Amino acid sequence: MRVVIAEDLALLRDGLVRLLSANGFTVVEAVGNAPMLLRALVRHRPDVAVIDVRLPPRFTDEGLRTALEARRLVPGLPVLILSQYVEQLYARELLSDRSGGVGYLLKDRVGDVDRFVDAVREVAGGGTAMDPEVVTQLLTRRGRDEPLATLTPREREVLELMAEGLSNLAIAARFQVTDKAVAKHTNNIFTKLGLPPSDDHHRRVMAVLAYLQASPTGDRPTA
Amino acid sequence: MSRTRPRPARDRAAAFRRASDPGHLVARPVSHAVAVPAELVLNAVTGLVALALLMLLVLGGALAPVTGPAPLARASALARRLAVFHRRRAGRSTPRRPPTTRRTVLWLAVHSVTGPAPVAATWAMLAALDYVFFRLHPVERSSLNTFAMSLSIAAIAVVILLSVFLFRAGQDRLARLLLDPPPSPDARIRELTEARAALADARAAELRRIERDLHDGAQAKLIAIRMHLGLARGSRDAGEMLRMIDEAREVAGEALTDLRDLVRGIHPPVLADRGLAGAIEASALLCPVPVTLDLDLPGRLQPPVESAVYFAAAEALTNVTKHSGAARAWVRLRHAAGMLTLTVGDDGRGGARRDAGTGLRGIENRLSAFDGSLTVSSPPGGPTELIMELPCALSSPKISPC
Numbered sequence: 001m002r003v004v005i006a007e008d009l010a011l012l013r014d015g016l017v018r019l020l021s022a023n024g025f026t027v028v029e030a031v032g033n034a035p036m037l038l039r040a041l042v043r044h045r046p047d048v049a050v051i052d053v054r055l056p057p058r059f060t061d062e063g064l065r066t067a068l069e070a071r072r073l074v075p076g077l078p079v080l081i082l083s084q085y086v087e088q089l090y091a092r093e094l095l096s097d098r099s100g101g102v103g104y105l106l107k108d109r110v111g112d113v114d115r116f117v118d119a120v121r122e123v124a125g126g127g128t129a130m131d132p133e134v135v136t137q138l139l140t141r142r143g144r145d146e147p148l149a150t151l152t153p154r155e156r157e158v159l160e161l162m163a164e165g166l167s168n169l170a171i172a173a174r175f176q177v178t179d180k181a182v183a184k185h186t187n188n189i190f191t192k193l194g195l196p197p198s199d200d201h202h203r204r205v206m207a208v209l210a211y212l213q214a215s216p217t218g219d220r221p222t223a
Numbered sequence: 224m225s226r227t228r229p230r231p232a233r234d235r236a237a238a239f240r241r242a243s244d245p246g247h248l249v250a251r252p253v254s255h256a257v258a259v260p261a262e263l264v265l266n267a268v269t270g271l272v273a274l275a276l277l278m279l280l281v282l283g284g285a286l287a288p289v290t291g292p293a294p295l296a297r298a299s300a301l302a303r304r305l306a307v308f309h310r311r312r313a314g315r316s317t318p319r320r321p322p323t324t325r326r327t328v329l330w331l332a333v334h335s336v337t338g339p340a341p342v343a344a345t346w347a348m349l350a351a352l353d354y355v356f357f358r359l360h361p362v363e364r365s366s367l368n369t370f371a372m373s374l375s376i377a378a379i380a381v382v383i384l385l386s387v388f389l390f391r392a393g394q395d396r397l398a399r400l401l402l403d404p405p406p407s408p409d410a411r412i413r414e415l416t417e418a419r420a421a422l423a424d425a426r427a428a429e430l431r432r433i434e435r436d437l438h439d440g441a442q443a444k445l446i447a448i449r450m451h452l453g454l455a456r457g458s459r460d461a462g463e464m465l466r467m468i469d470e471a472r473e474v475a476g477e478a479l480t481d482l483r484d485l486v487r488g489i490h491p492p493v494l495a496d497r498g499l500a501g502a503i504e505a506s507a508l509l510c511p512v513p514v515t516l517d518l519d520l521p522g523r524l525q526p527p528v529e530s531a532v533y534f535a536a537a538e539a540l541t542n543v544t545k546h547s548g549a550a551r552a553w554v555r556l557r558h559a560a561g562m563l564t565l566t567v568g569d570d571g572r573g574g575a576r577r578d579a580g581t582g583l584r585g586i587e588n589r590l591s592a593f594d595g596s597l598t599v600s601s602p603p604g605g606p607t608e609l610i611m612e613l614p615c616a617l618s619s620p621k622i623s624p625c
Contacts, residue, residue, distance in 0.1 A: 054492075084492070085483055087505055088505065088509060089497070089501065111475065111476060
């Protein structure tokens with residue numbers, strides 16, 4: 001799997017190259033600033049890009065902006081944003097074109113190598129990998145009259161793990177139940193949220209997150 | 224707004240407005256219609272009270288040799304209370320300095336005339352009408368005459384309605400002019416010195432807090448990580464070694480969380496990335512009460528001002544969440560003629576007071592460091608509106624390199 005890395009700190013960049021190479025990825029280019037990143041993405045069209053939010057020259061959110069720009073030029077280009085902090089605003093912007101293959105993780109998560117590599121693979125496969133912190137914020141800030149309030153605690157847990165990019169099988173393993181039980185929960189969740197069920201779990205996660213981010217003021221789009 | 228893509232963000236704000244038509248916008252004209260007669264009566268009553276107080280003051284002054292200073296003091300205390308009441312209505316809720324007696328008396332004199340004036344004018348106009356139609360030239364009943372008279376009365380009503388708004392503005396201006404002490408250089412210097420001292424204190428306290436947080440948090444955790452890695456290196460037992468490494472990794476995660484919280488408290492990264500409007504949008508997203516945004520800021524502010532206004536807005540939204548019991552909130556941001564105006568409102572229970580907690584006081588202190596002001600309008604039953612005003616310049620939007 002071909003990957004482009006953008007990280008301005010050389011120490012972290014080398015670490016990421018080493019980490020991903022050791023886990024079966026081919027790093028086609030590792031860059032240190034935003035203009036180089038855009039060129040690299042358009043030239044290589046990698047299977048996935050791992051990008052730091054904050055990049056030179058101005059050290060604000062260039063990484064994110066470049067990623068959004070690249071996804072406009074190369075539709076559906078899978079990008080995984082790494083950041084020192086999570087911001088709902090950025091999660092929403094990443095999800096705004098409603099096509100899969102996006103991830104937004106705290107930089108800390110690279111410390112948990114296996115889960116991080118899983119997340120990169122998930123994004124490369126067109127799925128979504130949102131940081132647990134993003135998911136928790138999305139779920140807790142909803143008001144009382146939201147359809148989410150009708151979920152049972154277990155259903156909420158399932159929804160959180162789905163949004164983090166886990167498959168039904170992985171969720172089943174986490175809870176030590178059968179994947180049929182998980183499928184039942186997910187069907188309930190989608191019925192309650194008014195979303196048509198689908199066999200493709202990536203798209204379901206997208207649907208959930210799109211649903212959550214489409215109602216920023218808490219107004220339900222449709223009944 | 225965001226420098227590279229100002230449009231979408233503004234469209235989003237417009238979509239928010241459309242999606243959630245806030246009740247307060249609809250309710251306003253209705254409340255005005257009720258407010259006009261109430262306004263007239265209140266002004267007339269306070270005007271008459273002012274006249275009575277004025278006479279009491281004169282009488283008290285004249286009779287002071289006989290009765291002693293007590294009646295005069297009582298009358299002037301009452302006059303001051305009336306003045307403070309009026310100044311609050313004029314939009315200044317915390318007088319920094321009480322008005323002098325001379326100014327209070329002057330205001331009483333003016334107000335005893337201007338207060339009842341609209342009622343007197345209405346009465347005069349109706350009396351004139353009565354005179355023209357019934358005394359001067361007694362008219363026979365005819366539909367034309369009825370029409371002419373109805374038209375006249377309607378015209379009088381319209382004139383009164385229109386003049387009340389102008390009158391209210393003039394009245395408020397007068398109250399401000401007479402009751403707010405003139406900005407003498409000495410007083411101004413004292414004010415600025417106090418604001419600077421408060422700012423310096425706040426900065427020093429902030430630095431101490433950061434130092435303590437680093438010392439007790441991240442620094443201590445880094446030491447623990449080093450210790451665990453040292454133990455792992457020296458260990459002969461593979462299981463023990465793995466446990467130490469896991470422990471070190473866990474502590475490193477906690478240290479990162481500590482540092483992240485600390486950074487957010489000093490200067491939220493989204494504020495640096497997206498400026499004031501973006502950062503306010505981000506904190507509105509986290510607010511459990513749905514927030515309608517109307518943010519229009521075509522450039523960036525000076526970083527210290529930006530930060531002060533952001534923390535003031537965040538504090539205001541926190542207040543909405545914690546105390547208001549509101550179903551909706553709204554934030555409006557404008558910059559015009561060198562003045563930044565930020566309004567944070569909610570449809571909650573109202574009754575917010577400056578002296579009730581540290582929240583509003585904190586906002587006021589943040590703003591006063593930059594010569595800004597806070598106006599609180601929060602009648603019992605709501606709605607609550609905090610209006611923050613800050614004189615500041617706007618830098619032109621930077622050209623984004625990407």
